Amino acid sequence: MPAYQVFNRTTGDSFTCNGDQSVLKAMEAVGKKCVPVGCRGGGCGFCKIRVLEGDFECGKMSKAHVPPEALAQGEVLACRIYPQADLTIECVPQPVDAVVEQATRAKQTTTRAMR
Amino acid sequence: MKKGVMRPGHVQIRVLDMKEAVEHYTDLMGLIETDRDVEGRVYLKAWTEVDKFSVVLRETDQPGCDFMGFKVLNEDTLVSLTQDLKDFGLEVEEIPAEELKGCGRRVRFTVASGHAFELYADKEYTGKWGVTEVNPEAWPRDLGGMKAVRFDHSLFYGPNLPEVLDVFTNVLGFHLAEQVMDPDGNRIAQFLTASMKEHDIAFIHSDKPGQLHHTSFYLETWDDVLRAADLISMTDTSIDIGPTRHGLTHGKTIYFFDPSGNRCEVFSGGDYTYPDHKPVTWTADELGKAIFYHDRQLNERFLTVLT
Numbered sequence A: 001m002p003a004y005q006v007f008n009r010t011t012g013d014s015f016t017c018n019g020d021q022s023v024l025k026a027m028e029a030v031g032k033k034c035v036p037v038g039c040r041g042g043g044c045g046f047c048k049i050r051v052l053e054g055d056f057e058c059g060k061m062s063k064a065h066v067p068p069e070a071l072a073q074g075e076v077l078a079c080r081i082y083p084q085a086d087l088t089i090e091c092v093p094q095p096v097d098a099v100v101e102q103a104t105r106a107k108q109t110t111t112r113a114m115r
Numbered sequence B: 001m002k003k004g005v006m007r008p009g010h011v012q013i014r015v016l017d018m019k020e021a022v023e024h025y026t027d028l029m030g031l032i033e034t035d036r037d038v039e040g041r042v043y044l045k046a047w048t049e050v051d052k053f054s055v056v057l058r059e060t061d062q063p064g065c066d067f068m069g070f071k072v073l074n075e076d077t078l079v080s081l082t083q084d085l086k087d088f089g090l091e092v093e094e095i096p097a098e099e100l101k102g103c104g105r106r107v108r109f110t111v112a113s114g115h116a117f118e119l120y121a122d123k124e125y126t127g128k129w130g131v132t133e134v135n136p137e138a139w140p141r142d143l144g145g146m147k148a149v150r151f152d153h154s155l156f157y158g159p160n161l162p163e164v165l166d167v168f169t170n171v172l173g174f175h176l177a178e179q180v181m182d183p184d185g186n187r188i189a190q191f192l193t194a195s196m197k198e199h200d201i202a203f204i205h206s207d208k209p210g211q212l213h214h215t216s217f218y219l220e221t222w223d224d225v226l227r228a229a230d231l232i233s234m235t236d237t238s239i240d241i242g243p244t245r246h247g248l249t250h251g252k253t254i255y256f257f258d259p260s261g262n263r264c265e266v267f268s269g270g271d272y273t274y275p276d277h278k279p280v281t282w283t284a285d286e287l288g289k290a291i292f293y294h295d296r297q298l299n300e301r302f303l304t305v306l307t
């Protein structure tokens, strides 16, 4: 199976990915953390990236996270793409969820109160 | 069960690929396929469940949960609860009998968090799977994978938790068993039950409506949870967290994902509750420990990865 190089332009990381391996799986296998890891099944949208250069094959992904207009701009989920050439990718910013925000705020409030 | 809602009855889960999904829920988790319908939906049940199905899989291009259904005592209860839901101001949709094969008429409504729920009184009684009704053996010998015992609860993320609490407690007769409160007195998580179980359904606050966090299945022992973890490794299934213990409910648990990214849980143990129990309260500053009792850290993936 041919191996390709994946370069993450946002973080400067690069790693090797086989043609039958998802970009996310290859990244996890070498212990890199340059793309957020979510469900690994195309459902949650956590590992969304933009492919700037290079061909790839694409598995099934949730339309809620990758609608056709996003796909047309190279937005995909790293857990569902399989490189067919060297890839250059970049990260797509994630919205922060309210619960994490609230809990972090609560923790800060408590820490302040204990001083 | 104050108002006649007995228990969680079914959940319909959307999957990207039916073949992969069926393998996950049967071969890995040990559910049993009981039927398929003309729309291509697949019906599954856990072996101790007495009705025909508890999980329905539907193939589409967006994973998540279509609805969760609760079984009520009888037709009279269904009629009166339907009126109560209408009086509360909710729109109620009638789903005819046999729209899901083997299930009687269902009454569907969507609560303020954006999640659809159903009530129904009748479903084909097929009995526990693999054991006889009279003088039953302890368990069937030909169960697969994790040997899930029953569909236990679902956890949803969405807004307007106070309105949701109002419907579930005041209209449907659920009891608030556990909660997480933020410093301003807002309830950011609510665990509700119609039984003695610490939750039949739970909600966590999120601005985005209608999201599924996980579907959960009961296992008998901590050893079974460990064995489930072994199977997750053997099958290279996407793991989330565990095996570990929750602070909330104190259940022993492991989380993993189905091939479409829907989170599943199998767990054992957990506290019990009666209607005279005050809600167990966790504070938001201890949310890390409330969720994962050993790690005691906020886990971003667990809190934000949803379908």
Ligand SMILES: [Fe+2]
Pocket (backbone or CB within 6 Å): B153, B155, B214, B216, B265
């Ligand atoms: Fe759970």
